[in-house]
Each structure stands twice: as structure tokens, then as C-alpha cells.
Amino acid sequence: MNSEHVEVIYTDGQKKQFPKGVPIEEALDAAGKGKDRWVAGRLNGVLLDLRSGLEEGGHLEGVPVDSKEGLEILRHSTSHLMAQAVKKLYPKARFAIGPAIENGFYYDFEVDEPFSQEDLSKIESKMKEIISARLEVKRREMPREEAIRYFEERDESYKVELLEEISDDIISCYQQGDFLDLCRGPHIPHTGHVKAFKLLSVAGAYWRGDESKPMLQRIYGTSFPDRDGLKQYLKFLEEARKRDHRRLGKDLDLFSFNDEVGAGMPIYHPKGALLRHILESFEKREHLRRGYQVVMGPTLLKTDLWKRSGHFDNYRENMYFTEIDEQSYGVKPMNCLAHMLIYKSRIRSYRDLPLRYFELGTVHRHEKSGVLHGLLRVRQFTQDDAHILCMPEQLHEEIQGIIDFVVEVMGIFGFAYEMEISTRPEKSIGTDEDWEKATAALVGALEGKGISYNVCEGDGAFYGPKIDVKLKDALDRKWQCATIQCDFTLPDRFDLTYVGADGHRHRPVMVHRVILGAVERFMGVLIEHYAGAFPLWLSPVQATIVTVTDSQVDFARKVWEELKGMGLRVELDDRNEKLGYKIREAQLQKVPYMLVIGDREVSAVGIAPRRRDGTQLELMSTGDFAALVERECLEASKGRVGLGII
RNA sequence: GCCGACGUAGCUCAGGGGUAGAGCAGCUGAUUCGUAAUCAGCAGGCCAAGGGUUCAAAUCCCUUCGUCGGCUCCA
Structure with missing residues (x-):
């Protein structure tokens, strides 16, 4: 092999030679598969742009857009895309940082007026325009001093601050259209690679997370390789709202907060x-x-003791103090x-x-x-x-x-x-x-x-x-x-x-x-974690007895007393409502067992349990049901808790 | 604490200067029914609290309290 050529080894072990400087994209295409799926390349473990030239040989693989790194690159590029849109709409905005994060990306801006929800829609539309233009995303390397000058001229003080902390002589920027941003890369080859994105929220965020520094406006968003991925993620957010313990705390009547009591x-x-x-x-x-x-x-201890422990000096701002008989006391933190x-x-x-x-x-x-x-x-x-x-x-x-x-x-x-x-x-x-x-x-x-x-x-x-x-x-x-x-x-x-x-x-x-x-x-x-459907051993209500008609109420009461006596946590729903209505209610309350009592159960002296997953159990005696509950509790708690509570 | 949004019936929300609305829940009655919503009627609100602007404020302004999304902090 002469020095004009580089040898590439693909993941399948196949080797090929290329003239030095060949774009990574071409070298990957030559392997014949996955064209268009790549957002970047990885040479000897280092991520590189598809358009960058191969200066040395080695192991080369394409980074698919749906891989962990691929998604990160896509999201990072989407954040640049958003920044470009913001620049077009709000020329006076200053730019801070815009990384990819776990489920998306954000970008921090300094603007005169905070962004509103309508602003987000406007920015989204502008982003779509830029996507349609399929602007090439070009890597540009320049001496650090030149970059500092470039950003100083544009009054991008945050970028200058970042640059001043980078020790490299040559730094890289990425340009798409007339927008240039300081960035390590890599990035997608052109803006058309952004297929499905959404801007999610705006929030204030201190520059570098430091409350003594200016507060910037942060826009959060996410980006996916396709519409389905985005849809799924938005669905996940919606599902998460249903699992929110604050929502469930209300729905399941577990706890509340009250303005008149105070926050927290x-x-x-x-x-x-x-x-x-x-x-x-x-x-x-x-x-x-x-x-x-x-x-x-005790809850209250004399302040002198907190001084001795070091809490007063190190934790005072988080503590509450009060005075009793002219003595200072601290509430224990x-x-x-x-x-x-x-x-x-x-x-x-x-x-x-x-x-x-x-x-x-x-x-x-x-x-x-x-x-x-x-x-x-x-x-x-x-x-x-x-x-x-x-x-x-x-x-x-x-x-x-x-x-x-x-x-x-x-x-x-x-x-x-x-x-x-x-x-x-x-x-x-x-x-x-x-x-x-x-x-x-x-x-x-x-x-x-x-x-x-x-x-x-x-x-x-x-x-x-x-x-x-x-x-x-x-x-x-x-x-x-x-x-x-x-x-x-x-x-x-x-x-x-x-x-x-x-x-x-x-x-x-x-x-x-x-x-x-x-x-x-x-x-x-x-x-x-349980979305409110607690395992039996934790469930505050383990079973709800539901009667079919009024005529079973006396029997149901007896069953209720019996089960309570055996240590089960049981409620009785003897309201004059249809069975379906009561089942639905118990279901929404996520009660593990519903015990149906109709005429059949009264004459057989038993109960017909239904699990909250809809499965129907055989008619059984209260004793058998208690044994079933005990077994299930012990199993779920790994032998720790059976019937009843200490 | 900071930035932004928000606070209307028990819950979910509509109404945005001129008499407070809906659905569900609640209550009363009818119905007595077999595994996710039976029907009808009734009742329910100092529109978070306080102050202002106005002939008139749920609606506009200010302050406070609280909630939500973040920043920061932490169990």
C-alpha cells in the first residue's frame, strides 16, 4: 500500500483501499449497504462527519441514525437547526449552549423577551423551512484566535467565554447557510436529515447552572429519525402523566397538599x-x-447543640429555628x-x-x-x-x-x-x-x-x-x-x-x-413505579366486596366482617348500583381483587373473586380466599409479609 | 430563591369588563340488575387571598400564597 492510499476495514472484516482524503460517506457506500441510514462514521472508535475525508486507515463503521450515538447526533443537529431558526426570527438573541440530552436536546439563549408558546410554533415553522432547504452542514476548522474574533464581532459573549476555556489551537465550527456555531461535532450532513422533531417547553436556566450568573431562556425539544418514533415518545409522555404520583394521589385518595397548610x-x-x-x-x-x-x-433541640455538631455553620439556611423561654431551638433537619x-x-x-x-x-x-x-x-x-x-x-x-x-x-x-x-x-x-x-x-x-x-x-x-x-x-x-x-x-x-x-x-x-x-x-x-396498582401486600385496599343486588347485603356484611377478622384489608360496596358500575369503580381505584356476591354466592356460602387484570376465579370460601391472599402477599414480598399488618 | 405559565363547583375544564357554565362525582327518587358508566330530578362557587383601576372586575393592574415546567439544591 502506498501513502496515497488508506485501507479501510469494515465491521464484517472486509477490507478496501481508497485514495487518501476520500469522504467517509463514499467509503461506507462502497461497502454497499445502509446508504442513507448513516448520520456519521466511526473510524477507530472516533465519531466523524460523513463528509470528512479519510486521512488514515483503520476500522470504519457507519453510525445509524437509530443508534444511541446516531440519535445523539441527530438531536444535537436539531438543536443547531433550532438555533439557526431563532437567529433568523430574533436576530438580537445571543447563543449559549445547545447539547443533546437523554430524550432530546435544548439550547440556551439570551433574549430580551422570554419565549412564549406561540414563539415556539413560529420557531418550529422556521425550522421546517430550513429542513426543506436541505442546507449542507459544513465543518470549518479555524485557529482559536480567529474564532474568538468572529464571535466577538457578533457580540456572542457566551461563545467567547466558552472559547477562552478551550485550550486547543484549532477549533471547529459548523456552518449551515449563513449560520455558524461553535461545535465539536459531528453533525448530520444536511438539514434534510431532520425528519420528526418537536419543541416541547421553555424554561429559565442560569448560565452554567450558576445562580449568580444571568438567567437564559432554554428551549427543550426532541427529535427522532421518523414520525413513529416521535409519536411513540409523545405517547410515553402522555402515559407518564397518567402515572404521575400527584395525579394518582388525588385519584386514589392517598394524600393532598393544601394552600392553607403551606407548601411541601x-x-x-x-x-x-x-x-x-x-x-x-x-x-x-x-x-x-x-x-x-x-x-x-426529639424534634426540637437547642441551637447550641446544632452549633456543636456543625449543622449551624454548614446547614443553617435549610433549618427552621424557634425560641422557647428565651432559648433558641432548631427543628431537626x-x-x-x-x-x-x-x-x-x-x-x-x-x-x-x-x-x-x-x-x-x-x-x-x-x-x-x-x-x-x-x-x-x-x-x-x-x-x-x-x-x-x-x-x-x-x-x-x-x-x-x-x-x-x-x-x-x-x-x-x-x-x-x-x-x-x-x-x-x-x-x-x-x-x-x-x-x-x-x-x-x-x-x-x-x-x-x-x-x-x-x-x-x-x-x-x-x-x-x-x-x-x-x-x-x-x-x-x-x-x-x-x-x-x-x-x-x-x-x-x-x-x-x-x-x-x-x-x-x-x-x-x-x-x-x-x-x-x-x-x-x-x-x-x-x-x-406501580402506576398506582400496588402489589397485594402493599395495597391499602386489597379487595372490594361488590353485591349484585340489595338482597345480598346482609350476607356481604358477614363476609366483610369475616375477612377483616382474618386480617385482610377489605371494603364493602353495597350501594344500589349495577354490578358493572361497581366493578368499574373498583377497577379505576386499582383494587387487586373484587369479590362479587350475588344469589349464587349466597346460596353456595362463598365469593366469586375477580382480579384487577380481569381474570375470573372460581367461586370459593372466605377461608380459601384468605389463604390465596396470604400466599400471594408472601410471594410478592419475598416471604416478608403475609396476612395483616403488624 | 430565580425565569416562565397557571389558580373558576369535590374532580376535569369552558367563560377574558355588564346576572357564574358543562361533564363527571354528590344528594333525592325510581330501578333490583352477574363482571369497566341505569334513568330522572335537585343541590353545589366571596372565580386562591388582599389591595387598586372602573359606573361596573372571575375578566385589567399590583402584592402575597399556592401549583406546574425548568435552573440550582437535595432524602
Whole structure:
């Protein structure tokens, strides 16, 4: 092979030679398949534009538009397309950034007037014009200085700011028609590749997410290779609205919020309270069997104590304070203080350790008004909180025990989750050495279990690094639930000690951890996870008895009492309505079982159960039905919960 | 907290300066019915709260509270 040629190896192993500089597009077409499906090429793992020339040989593959990278490129290009449309309609707009995100893209602009819903339609129309023009999307490389000059001349201060942080001498821009944007690429070859897109919403967003920086206008949108994909996604959004726990909380009469009470303070109605009670009983039992001890601390603690713990200095803006008899008190935002004082209430021996204090502790945090979100972010919530005090050499095992606990519980609820390790933030207390030790303990425990995790630098709590477990809501937004946090500082501040085998005092280490996290948030995620159709063991109402006519009401009452007596959660619908009406209502309430009682059942002394999925069971006795329910509960809860609640 | 939208009956929503509307739910009556809506009648609102503009405000303006979508923060 001479230097004028490059050799390409395709994914099927086939090899071909081309003159150097041949466009990737041509080299891919030569393989004879997939023409037009590609939005980019990948040479030796690097994504490149279809129009860029091959300067070196190697493994080459086409990136199909419906692959993960292909979609990303399409969406990124759609965001550029939108920016071009905005530039045409609002020449004074300044441009910030416009990346592809998980299900679409956004672009941030600085404009005099925020965009309205009508503006979005206008922008969409302009985008369609640009698509029809099939403008070529050209990559242009230029010296950094030249690019800075170009954007300075156009008063694009955000682009200049971005450029000033790029260290490369040569940077790339992409041009389509008269619109040029700073971008790494790659992009689709021409605007005609955008087939199905929609602008979804407008929102304010701080430049670089920093509230001290100007607020920009962000337009969110999405883009798909074809109309069907877009339609499906819009359908998913619609379905997600039906699963929304705020919607279901109302429909299923679980909880409410009230203007007169205040924001972020949930009110539990009977069924919501029962659901919560079931969760909490389950939790208590699970903790007791794992060697935790249940404790309880007060809600108000003197401010001096919060000063000693470091909360006053580091967490004050999230706390509520009040005064009693001229003494300042703080409402607890965390449960740790009382637990420390329990530890301190007597001399501890190494033989006592580890100590695991568990509390369903209700805390209050002043969350900013704009972030409140149904049950998922509130100002009053109850954590399934525990603090483990142990010897440093027990730390690893304790953390592994907690991880096992989390994995087991998430398995019972059937949640998929992501684990993250967060390291030291800027605002924090403790020595570097402590932080390193604690971080190493967390990493070691996860790696020991072979669990994969992401690292979030600087996202730790002020007192220590942590492992977070994130669950997703109906819209795939992630919410932190379980968290395991090391703390080498509180035992120090409170001078916690234990007497070792050597007769000397030593410092224990502490782990803060929650499994569900906040019961409120967990319930919110749980409601969306099951779309309100809870498994039998969690369902606040497990069965509704429905009578066919008035003449069966007496018998139905007896059945009702009997089933309640056996520990089932049953309701009776003896209203004078047609059977279909009552079935429909129970169905909409997502009750797992409907127990039909007509003349047949009265004479056979039984009930005819119908599952909420529509399947019809044989007429059976109340005892058989209770046994069925028990079996199903035990199965779904992996043996934890049968009939009744503790 | 910031940007934007929004707040009308229990719920879902219409009405946008001139007497508050619909469907569902509720109540009453009729009907007594076999697996996702029986019929009829009745009742229900200080239009989130407070202030202004106007002869007149649910409607226009201001403030507050709350909700929604984001930013940021976090369980």
C-alpha cells in the first residue's frame, strides 16, 4: 500500500483501499449497504462527519441514525437547526449552549423577551423551512484566535467565554447557510436529515447552572429519525402523566397538599396513611432482624447543640429555628444528634460495637420554594434513618451489610437503581486524611460486591463522602433514595469513645444511612413505579366486596366482617348500583381483587373473586380466599409479609 | 430563591369588563340488575387571598400564597 492510499476495514472484516482524503460517506457506500441510514462514521472508535475525508486507515463503521450515538447526533443537529431558526426570527438573541440530552436536546439563549408558546410554533415553522432547504452542514476548522474574533464581532459573549476555556489551537465550527456555531461535532450532513422533531417547553436556566450568573431562556425539544418514533415518545409522555404520583394521589385518595397548610407539607388521607404504615412496619421489622435498635429523638433541640455538631455553620439556611423561654431551638433537619447522645449516655465497650440505632425520624428542611415537587421533594419528611457506630476495623463489613440491605429491599419492590459515590465538596469539615479513609471504605465495599457505580466529584455531604442510590420516576427523572454516608467528624465533635480490649479509650466511626430514604419520596416513586396498582401486600385496599343486588347485603356484611377478622384489608360496596358500575369503580381505584356476591354466592356460602387484570376465579370460601391472599402477599414480598399488618 | 405559565363547583375544564357554565362525582327518587358508566330530578362557587383601576372586575393592574415546567439544591 502506498501513502496515497488508506485501507479501510469494515465491521464484517472486509477490507478496501481508497485514495487518501476520500469522504467517509463514499467509503461506507462502497461497502454497499445502509446508504442513507448513516448520520456519521466511526473510524477507530472516533465519531466523524460523513463528509470528512479519510486521512488514515483503520476500522470504519457507519453510525445509524437509530443508534444511541446516531440519535445523539441527530438531536444535537436539531438543536443547531433550532438555533439557526431563532437567529433568523430574533436576530438580537445571543447563543449559549445547545447539547443533546437523554430524550432530546435544548439550547440556551439570551433574549430580551422570554419565549412564549406561540414563539415556539413560529420557531418550529422556521425550522421546517430550513429542513426543506436541505442546507449542507459544513465543518470549518479555524485557529482559536480567529474564532474568538468572529464571535466577538457578533457580540456572542457566551461563545467567547466558552472559547477562552478551550485550550486547543484549532477549533471547529459548523456552518449551515449563513449560520455558524461553535461545535465539536459531528453533525448530520444536511438539514434534510431532520425528519420528526418537536419543541416541547421553555424554561429559565442560569448560565452554567450558576445562580449568580444571568438567567437564559432554554428551549427543550426532541427529535427522532421518523414520525413513529416521535409519536411513540409523545405517547410515553402522555402515559407518564397518567402515572404521575400527584395525579394518582388525588385519584386514589392517598394524600393532598393544601394552600392553607403551606407548601411541601403532605397530608395523608386514610389510604395513603395505611400505605405508609405498611411500609413503615415492614421497615421496622427488617431493621430489627438485622440487629438495629429502634430509638426516637426529639424534634426540637437547642441551637447550641446544632452549633456543636456543625449543622449551624454548614446547614443553617435549610433549618427552621424557634425560641422557647428565651432559648433558641432548631427543628431537626437530620436525626443524628439524638443518636449520638444515646451513645454518649454511658460508657461503651468494644464488646458493644457495632451499635445500630434506627429511627423513623421526621425532619424538616427549608427547601427553596421552586424545587418542591409533590411527594418527591417536600419540606417535612420521615427518613428510615440509622446511625451505626463501630470500630474502624468494622467499617467495611458494616457498609457491605448496608449495601446487601439496600439490594435486598430494592429487589422486593422491583426497582432498578443506579449507585453513585460522592466525594468531598468545597464546603466541608474534617481532615483530608479522614476523607480519604472514608472514601476508600465506600469504594472498597462496592467493589467487594462487584457493584458498578458512578463517581460524582464534590457532591458529598459536608461531614463525609457517601454512596447514593437513585431511583427513577415515571419520566425517568432520577431521585436519590437510599444513601450511605461515612462520618469521621461527628464522633470527634461529640467526643464519642469506647473502651478497647487494651483498656484505653478509642474513637468510634459513624455511618449515617437510609434504605428507602424519605418515606414520602419513596412512596412517590413507588406510586409511579406501580402506576398506582400496588402489589397485594402493599395495597391499602386489597379487595372490594361488590353485591349484585340489595338482597345480598346482609350476607356481604358477614363476609366483610369475616375477612377483616382474618386480617385482610377489605371494603364493602353495597350501594344500589349495577354490578358493572361497581366493578368499574373498583377497577379505576386499582383494587387487586373484587369479590362479587350475588344469589349464587349466597346460596353456595362463598365469593366469586375477580382480579384487577380481569381474570375470573372460581367461586370459593372466605377461608380459601384468605389463604390465596396470604400466599400471594408472601410471594410478592419475598416471604416478608403475609396476612395483616403488624 | 430565580425565569416562565397557571389558580373558576369535590374532580376535569369552558367563560377574558355588564346576572357564574358543562361533564363527571354528590344528594333525592325510581330501578333490583352477574363482571369497566341505569334513568330522572335537585343541590353545589366571596372565580386562591388582599389591595387598586372602573359606573361596573372571575375578566385589567399590583402584592402575597399556592401549583406546574425548568435552573440550582437535595432524602
